[in-house]
Amino acid sequence: MDVLKTLRGGLVVSCQPVDDGPMDYPEIVAAMAEAAVAGGAAGLRIEGVDNLRAVRPRVTVPIIGIVKRDSADTPVRITPRISDALDLVRAGADVVAYDATPRPREDERDAILAAILSAGALAMADSATLEDGRSARAGGASILGTTLSGYTAETERDDPAPDLDLVRAFRALGGFVMAEGRYDTPALIAAALDAGADSVTVGSVLTRLEVMTTRFCAPFAARARQ
Incomplete structure (x- = not known):
């Protein structure tokens, strides 16, 4: 399978339920994944070896x-260890995504990238800045993702909109561009494609029922306070 050809021009659905929520079980994640594919998803983003x-x-x-790992020693959460990357490849991942920012972690980002490539998988650089993407591309990452823009100390902002400027900047670098982070309407997906994205990842709005139910309940709560 030509992974990039399959993903290009299609939707990736991130099937990540709320941690420890009522849907946080591998069999439910697998059902979500099948449902997403039935709806037309070109690819999936799956967290956790058991879920994969x-x-x-x-x-x-x-x-x-x-x-994903939480640690008091580092803000990096996405595939912070070489062992995590190798476990994902053994479990069947075609692509392994890792935190491509320069923030310190247990294993250096370049070592994680090299391990992914050595194991025979493609690497996706979850990036926050243009420099993250430039470094990852030089190291052999096939996919540059805007995943972490707005979620690091350097890029944190109040604006809830996705970072289309970073999509454009990655497009100028070349390679495969994955728009990810805060894409929660079809209009925003269209904007990402117009900005040069090859594919777009959508998560919470499709697979986190608690999050979306809370959003839809907000008008009722506001009315009750009047």
Whole structure:
């Protein structure tokens, strides 16, 4: 399978339920994944080795795998260890996404990238800045993602809109551009494509029922306070 050709021009659905929520079970994540593919998703983004193992036999589309870890020692959460990357490849990930920012972590970002490539998978650089993407591309990452723009100390902002400027900047670098982060309407997906994205990842609005229910309940709560 030509992973990039399959993903180009298509939607990637991030099937990541709320941590420890009622849908946070591998069999439910696998059902979400199948439903997303049935709806037309060209690829999936799956967190956790157990979830990936549950999803892999049930779909044929490319899977972008990540492991999230919380640590008091580093703000990096996305695939912070070489061992995480290798576990994801063994579980069937076609692509492994990693935090491509220069922030310190247990294993250096360049070592994680090299491990992904050595294991035979493609690498997706979850980036916050143009320099993150430039460094990742030089190291061999196939996909540049805008995933972390707005979620690091350097890029944090109050504006809830996605970072279309970073999409444009990555387009100018060349390679495969994945728009990710705060894309929660079809109009924003169209804007990302217009800005040069090859693909767009959408998560919470599709797969986090608690988050979206809270959003839709807000008008009722506001009316009750009047």
